[in-house]
Amino acid sequence: MTHRRFVLFGAVGVVALIVVLMVNSLSSGVTYYLYPSEAVAQADRFADAETRFRLAGMVVEGSITEAGSVTSFVVSDGAAEIAVDLSGRVPPLFEDGVPVLVEGTWDGERFAADEAVIRHDENYEVPDHGGAYES
Amino acid sequence: MSFARQVAEFCRRDLLTERRAGEVVSIVTPFGAVALMSFPLAFGIDSALLSRVGPAVFWVVVFLFTMQIALRHSAAERPQQRAVIALLGVDPFARLLGRTLAAAILILVFMAILFPAMLLFYSPDLPDGWPVALIPGALAGIGLAQVGTLAAEVTAGLRTRTTLAPLIVAPLAVPLLLAGSQALESLASGGSILPWTVLVVATDLALAVIGAAIARPLEEASL
Amino acid sequence: MSKPTPWLRVLQLFALAAVAVGLVMALRAPEDAFQGEYARIMHVHVPTSWLAFLAFGVTALGSVMWRIRRTRRWDRLAAASAELGVVFTGLSLATGSLWGGAVWGTYWDWADPRMATTALMFFVYLGYLALRRTTDDPEAAASRSSLLGIIAVVQVPLVYFSVNLFRSLHQTQSVRPGGATMPTEMLVAMLVNLAALTVLYAALLATRMWVMKREEEVELAPAAGAGVAPPRLEEVGDA
Numbered sequence: 190m191t192h193r194r195f196v197l198f199g200a201v202g203v204v205a206l207i208v209v210l211m212v213n214s215l216s217s218g219v220t221y222y223l224y225p226s227e228a229v230a231q232a233d234r235f236a237d238a239e240t241r242f243r244l245a246g247m248v249v250e251g252s253i254t255e256a257g258s259v260t261s262f263v264v265s266d267g268a269a270e271i272a273v274d275l276s277g278r279v280p281p282l283f284e285d286g287v288p289v290l291v292e293g294t295w296d297g298e299r300f301a302a303d304e305a306v307i308r309h310d311e312n313y314e315v316p317d318h319g320g321a322y323e324s
Numbered sequence: 325m326s327f328a329r330q331v332a333e334f335c336r337r338d339l340l341t342e343r344r345a346g347e348v349v350s351i352v353t354p355f356g357a358v359a360l361m362s363f364p365l366a367f368g369i370d371s372a373l374l375s376r377v378g379p380a381v382f383w384v385v386v387f388l389f390t391m392q393i394a395l396r397h398s399a400a401e402r403p404q405q406r407a408v409i410a411l412l413g414v415d416p417f418a419r420l421l422g423r424t425l426a427a428a429i430l431i432l433v434f435m436a437i438l439f440p441a442m443l444l445f446y447s448p449d450l451p452d453g454w455p456v457a458l459i460p461g462a463l464a465g466i467g468l469a470q471v472g473t474l475a476a477e478v479t480a481g482l483r484t485r486t487t488l489a490p491l492i493v494a495p496l497a498v499p500l501l502l503a504g505s506q507a508l509e510s511l512a513s514g515g516s517i518l519p520w521t522v523l524v525v526a527t528d529l530a531l532a533v534i535g536a537a538i539a540r541p542l543e544e545a546s547l
Numbered sequence: 548m549s550k551p552t553p554w555l556r557v558l559q560l561f562a563l564a565a566v567a568v569g570l571v572m573a574l575r576a577p578e579d580a581f582q583g584e585y586a587r588i589m590h591v592h593v594p595t596s597w598l599a600f601l602a603f604g605v606t607a608l609g610s611v612m613w614r615i616r617r618t619r620r621w622d623r624l625a626a627a628s629a630e631l632g633v634v635f636t637g638l639s640l641a642t643g644s645l646w647g648g649a650v651w652g653t654y655w656d657w658a659d660p661r662m663a664t665t666a667l668m669f670f671v672y673l674g675y676l677a678l679r680r681t682t683d684d685p686e687a688a689a690s691r692s693s694l695l696g697i698i699a700v701v702q703v704p705l706v707y708f709s710v711n712l713f714r715s716l717h718q719t720q721s722v723r724p725g726g727a728t729m730p731t732e733m734l735v736a737m738l739v740n741l742a743a744l745t746v747l748y749a750a751l752l753a754t755r756m757w758v759m760k761r762e763e764e765v766e767l768a769p770a771a772g773a774g775v776a777p778p779r780l781e782e783v784g785d786a
Contacts, residue, residue, distance in 0.1 A: 192417055192536040192537075192539075195532075195533070195536050196533050196536050196537045199529055199530075199532060199533035199536065200533050202529055203526055203529050203530045203533060206522055206525060206526035206529065207526055209522055210519060210522045210523055210526065211712055221658055221659070221660070221713060221714040221715060221716070222714055231514075233514070234513050234514045235513070240513060245714075278652070279652075280651065280652025280653075281649065281652055282581065282582070282649075282650060282652070283652070287581070290716060305652065306651040306652045306653045306656070306716065307650060307651050307652055308651070308716055309581070309582070309650050309651065309718055310718050310719075311718040311719045311720060311721040311728050312721070312728045312729070313579050313582075313586060313589075313721065313728065313729035313730065313733055314579060314580040314581070314729075314730065315577045315578075315579075315580060315730045315732070315733075316577075316578065316579075316580040478678070478691065478694075478695070479678075479681070482681040482682065483681065484677070484680070484681045485681075487677070488674070488677050488678060488681060491670065491673060491674035491677055492674050492678075492695075494670060495667045495670055495671045495674070498667060534698060538694050538698075541614075541690065541694060542691075542694065544690065545687065545690035545691045545694075546691075
């Protein structure tokens with residue numbers, strides 16, 4: 190007795206469940222990070238200052254200020270903006286307009302982060318002036 | 325002998341062995357409880373931290389100790405016994421399923437004892453309606469039994485079995501542990517346990533399919 | 548001691564030349580406006596990742612064919628390709644981590660689906676190689692490992708699509724149906740490197756399979772010469 194039929198239907202079932210999972214997880218809260226508009230919409234979920242989450246967005250041009258060891262800036266996804274206070278290490282390529290991913294908690298209306306990384310996208314570009322990269 | 329009967333016989337045999345030797349109840353479970361207790365000692369006094377990491381530590385302990393349960397039982401079988409069973413024409417998938425069933429029962433008993441212990445030692449903040457998270461938790465326990473039995477079968481009779489089995493077990497167990505621990509987390513942050521339950525069901529089913537597909541070639545390979 | 552065939556020598560030399568050309572191309576390709584020189588890591592990182600996928604696919608193919616044909620050749624193909632796949636995955640992880648340290652500002656992130664699934668794939672194939680080494684009998688090794696070789700390949704598409712299925716730190720594919728999201732000079736340099744590393748993979752694969760064949764010949768030689776069946780090293784229980 191081989192279990193050909195069980196293997197066949199089982200495999201189909203596994204694939205179906207995975208598809209359900211993919212569709213479902215895209216709409217539910219199981220995500221690696223939130224965009225500012227989502228973070229504002231779901232503010233209640235992370236309201237207490239102990240629940241950590243990650244926030245992804247662009248650093249708004251001209252919003253970076255430094256005060257001691259804290260770097261403050263604003264991240265935006267085009268729909269909403271959140272002010273961030275970063276008390277950790279600043280990534281080496283951090284500057285105006287870069288996509289960032291910060292990790293931390295709500296601190297009232299602001300976001301208190303202690304980790305930050307640059308979230309580079311899939312686009313590569315040649316420098317305009319063709320010369321060396323300036324940081 | 326029907327397929328179901330064969331499965332039941334194998335399951336009964338493993339449980340009988342356990343009743344005589346009492347390994348899970350008298351050795352593995354006390355050590356699991358000790359492992360749970362040793363974490364708070366290592367962390368020092370920080371009740372906030374303990375209540376946060378409690379469920380995670382529970383899953384680490386469950387993973388490490390239940391693998392001992394599943395691997396041990398399949399390893400108890402000698403090559404001669406395997407040969408006799410194969411020659412009798414017993415369906416190899418029935419043997420795999422029976423052993424998995426027995427391991428699953430023992431693992432669920434182990435988890436049922438350790439879970440209240442975790443609540444006691446760590447007093448985690450459980451969200452409202454937390455008992456529903458026991459469903460994906462129990463399903464993950466069954467999945468761990470499948471992973472352990474499968475790994476034991478693949479490595480049966482090999483001298484390097486003890487070093488090889490963990491390498492096979494670790495990746496397969498990841499979705500189970502993830503689902504088991506994240507279900508509670510998801511519930512706490514206002515989400516639903518449904519995606520994690522689907523993940524754990526998909527993994528359990530995938531493991532069963534793999535078992536059914538490779539049971540016969542595996543038996544040929546390990547004789 | 549037999550020498551490699553002339554064809555194998557030609558392939559090896561060609562692979563060396565191709566890798567040298569690829570290296571020059573990578574160094575001459577334009578830098579990226581934002582990442583600067585760090586973008587050059589891509590010319591190694593992307594091809595090694597793709598070749599890891601290819602290598603594990605070839606392992607699955609060799610495993611399937613071994614189950615059908617039961618000839619040593621297919622098993623050697625599966626084993627050699629898995630070894631190379633592990634090497635390429637390791638290179639991909641190492642180069643990716645260096646790039647991440649420079650550009651992202653972190654060398655590793657367990658929560659990232661691409662990184663986690665790649666690391667998982669690395670360990671599964673390490674397990675595959677460990678499984679092969681557990682017995683001296685090549686037939687026994689093949690019959691077990693061919694099963695794992697077939698099952699393990701399921702995760703390859705999962706690794707590839709992990710950046711599309713989940714939100715991740717790792718960027719999505721730059722080269723995809725409908726064009727690439729990078730300047731032509733950069734793309735050409737990367738594709739040249741892909742071709743060069745593919746030739747290197749083929750050369751290493753052929754060489755490793757050749758070595759495996761020699762190893763098996765050496766092990767079986769005395770018995771075959773005497774014309775007597777040697778006592779087989781069966782499993783002596785697991786005491």
